[in-house]
Amino acid sequence: MPAADILLIEDSPSVLRPLTRVVEQGGYRAHTAESRAALQARLAAGLRPLAAVLDYCLPDAPEGEALADLIAAGIPTLVLTARNDAATRERVMAQPVVDYVPKDMPGALEYVAMLLRRLDRNRALFALVVDDSRTVRQHLKQLLERYQFRVLLAGDADEAIRALAAEPAIRLVLVDQDMPGMDGIALTHRIRRAYGRDRLAIIGISGASDSTTTARFIKAGADDFLKKPFNAEEFHCRITHNIEFLENMEALVRAANHDPLTGLPNRRAFFAASEQVGQPYCVAMLDVDHFKSVNDRYGHDGGDRALTLLADQLCEHFPDETCARLGGEEFAVIFASADIRAVHARLDAFRTALASQVLNVRGRPLRVTVSVGVSDARADGIGGKLAQADERLYRAKTGGRNRVVSLDGTDAAVAG
Incomplete structure (x- = not known):
């Protein structure tokens, strides 16, 4: 498979050079633009990268105006900026971006590399959303697609069970608690009996005020829990954490059962x-x-x-x-x-x-x-x-x- 393209929009050579190096070391092709005008030219020429890393403040777009170009083109975007004030953060995270990364954050470039790798891998992964509310299902679908997951939807437990049986590539299940028929905790218990923690991650979701809901989900086999309402940044962090943990588990299981030289079972x-x-x-x-x-x-x-x-x-x-x-x-x-x-x-x-x-x-x-x-x-x-x-x-x-x-x-x- 050919290397994926990554578009880097950054006017500072001292940032662009190491950023380009990190991207290329990850096995991607780096394309650069030093201004909004250069970005627009790249897009007009037909470049559609896997993702873009955008410096929020450019000489011809000092207030993040270039972000609108990337969103309009449907390109997953990581915002990398020296502006770390609360107002800028809130303004950026209100947009459908992948993440907001302050340049002065320790290990900022390594974090960007991890996010790019995550987006790339997510393209092969299915996520299943189980919620009886069509509005909530569509909202979660949009959030997951922002991170490049392939998303399946289920309105109740029966649909979820059929979807899991039909699609073996599902690696993440988001389960709402309050559904007609079998509730989320009961569904979680049933899924976990059939699929181990090295096979898929389950995240429970509920807006209930009952303080025991989180513990009940975890005891039923969930890996994590999100309380409604939650923001996109928290959602992204929890999803990423759980998928990374799942892949680490898969790697450990594979290492325990496969020969490292030939890849055959041991x-x-x-x-x-x-x-x-x-x-x-x-x-x-x-x-x-x-x-x-x-x-x-x-x-x-x-x-x-x-x-x-x-x-x-x-x-x-x-x-x-x-x-x-x-x-x-x-x-x-x-x-x-x-x-x-x-x-x-x-x-x-x-x-x-x-x-x-x-x-x-x-x-x-x-x-x-x-x-x-x-x-x-x-x-x-x-x-x-x-x-x-x-x-x-x-x-x-x-x-x-x-x-x-x-x-x-x-x-x-x-x-x-």
Whole structure:
């Protein structure tokens, strides 16, 4: 995906230079304008960036007049300004801006970089608003769309449950308490039973004066609570905090269950996946041939590239199976099938395709081959299947490598 465009409107070189550097370090293309006239020229030329960072006071727009141009163009805008008085803040936040950032705020540029990254990521996220008031639903929708979320609406609990089942990309749910039928707290409890905190964030909303509402929402499984009425700045801060926390949780779960080099599930995830197979299955174990020699000759970078190639080819050939890196040069695949001959044939086709690939490592060709052992579906549990596959993998190694050994002991023909 090409890098997104960011428009920086700033007349001070001492601010523009580090701001441009921060934006480009984030992987974005920075476009600059030093005045309102230059901004208007950029817009007239067709530039429509992901977001804009606007210096509120420009030489030809000293009272923030340039903000109107960006709002009219529908460009999400962060206002970065040296004016930090209450009147300016109130005037800016009354507009549909993403945020107001004082230049003298500690870490101001890093905060801007975080907001830009957040806007970019939000474009792939769905938020679900659950409220029986159409007016409130539309208001929350507008606020969320300002931060680039894709928004779904539900007027009651039943609609919300159907929406969650239909759209797996929902990562944020805003739930009003006072609704006909199932109320917000009961809905929160039901959602949380089905979706963990690493899957989606729930924010309860209520204008009730009952002091226990917040605690009841949190105990039901909500991550946060907003009391009506709330302003856009508080809304943005809470939404951002909860989504960032959710993504950090997702990253921790992924780190605990995936190999950092290849991106494949690790041993822990492999064993967990085996418990979810609801039918007879076979297990294949694969081992890179002469891997120590690969490392010795091509260096560890060459070894890493060999492992990554193997992982990529596994994902390409077996997209519906669980492929994992168990450790070192050892990989495994779960096949939800009891047909050992069909599994053998698929693995042999994979082995042949892998052997035909040639890596260029510092100007030297590197071919990667694997030996494979396959268990049959009758082996007892994942432990028994791995033990049987490992024994057959050993036979593939001692039989000449670059071959598949399965139930009947037949070896695939060695690639020429």
